[in-house]
Amino acid sequence: MDVKKIAQKENTLKFLVRGVNSEFANSLRRAIMADVPILAIEDVSVYENSSILYDEFLTQRLALIPLTTDLKTYKKGESAKMSIDKEGPCTVYSKDIKCSDPKIEVADKRIPIVKLLKDQKLKLEMKAVMGFGKEHAKWQPAVVSYRQLATISIGKDCDLCGKCIENCAKKLLEAKAKKIVLETPIECDLCGKCRDVCNLQQLAIEYSKDDFLFTVESHGALEASEIVEKAAEILKDRNSDFRKEIKKL
Ligand code: SF4
Numbered sequence: 001m002d003v004k005k006i007a008q009k010e011n012t013l014k015f016l017v018r019g020v021n022s023e024f025a026n027s028l029r030r031a032i033m034a035d036v037p038i039l040a041i042e043d044v045s046v047y048e049n050s051s052i053l054y055d056e057f058l059t060q061r062l063a064l065i066p067l068t069t070d071l072k073t074y075k076k077g078e079s080a081k082m083s084i085d086k087e088g089p090c091t092v093y094s095k096d097i098k099c100s101d102p103k104i105e106v107a108d109k110r111i112p113i114v115k116l117l118k119d120q121k122l123k124l125e126m127k128a129v130m131g132f133g134k135e136h137a138k139w140q141p142a143v144v145s146y147r148q149l150a151t152i153s154i155g156k157d158c159d160l161c162g163k164c165i166e167n168c169a170k171k172l173l174e175a176k177a178k179k180i181v182l183e184t185p186i187e188c189d190l191c192g193k194c195r196d197v198c199n200l201q202q203l204a205i206e207y208s209k210d211d212f213l214f215t216v217e218s219h220g221a222l223e224a225s226e227i228v229e230k231a232a233e234i235l236k237d238r239n240s241d242f243r244k245e246i247k248k249l
Pocket residue numbers: 154157158159160161162163164165180197198199200201202203
């Protein structure tokens with residue numbers, strides 16, 4: 001197996017995994033989405049809410065606000081206390097959520113929660129709990145996708161007309177040693193234009209069976225790289241538990 005970082009920008013990490021199969025790629029994707037725990041608001045005590053939003057609507061919004069999570073301090077089921085105390089006229093933003101633990105804060109401070117008119121009040125106490133994406137989407141730390149890398153094969157009747165080269169919007173194809181080659185398969189988005197313009201039908205696009213390009217976009221609770229590392233650790237622990245159990249048979 002070989003893993004290479006392709007790009008990292010703000011909350012998004014792109015990396016290439018070579019030498020694995022689709023079952024492995026899917027296990028990693030599922031572990032990232034379902035098994036890496038993060039904090040999310042779970043219990044809300046409403047002391048005062050004279051805003052336009054019903055309590056239920058408001059708590060639903062609060063639950064989906066990403067919170068930074070310290071995996072060293074917080075374990076499964078543990079919680080942190082939070083509160084909001086605001087009076088209108090104002091817009092209540094995620095930055096108005098105060099946490100008893102200074103290590104925990106909202107990941108994005110600009111999320112509007114509700115608008116308060118003059119004399120309207122919002123007073124809440126909340127509990128953010130460590131949970132898993134497999135229980136509720138609010139605990140899903142990231143959006144993750146993967147795709148197989150493209151390869152192209154050229155038939156023996158190719159006359160090197162160059163039409164495929166001209167029509168690749170990303171300019172990824174080149175003629176080298178009397179052959180058409182795809183220089184950077186990572187950049188290819190599998191649009192199929194090069195295949196479609198070949199009148200002789202000499203160009204075929206195929207998918208590599210063991211190279212996967214992952215994109216992990218964190219909601220901000222954890223760094224994207226931390227999420228992937230934690231998911232890999234979870235898969236390793238699960239395998240070792242399975243080996244222990246199988247030995248007992
Ligand atoms: S368009 Fe077809 S025939 Fe022309 S260079 Fe490309 S693969 Fe060869």
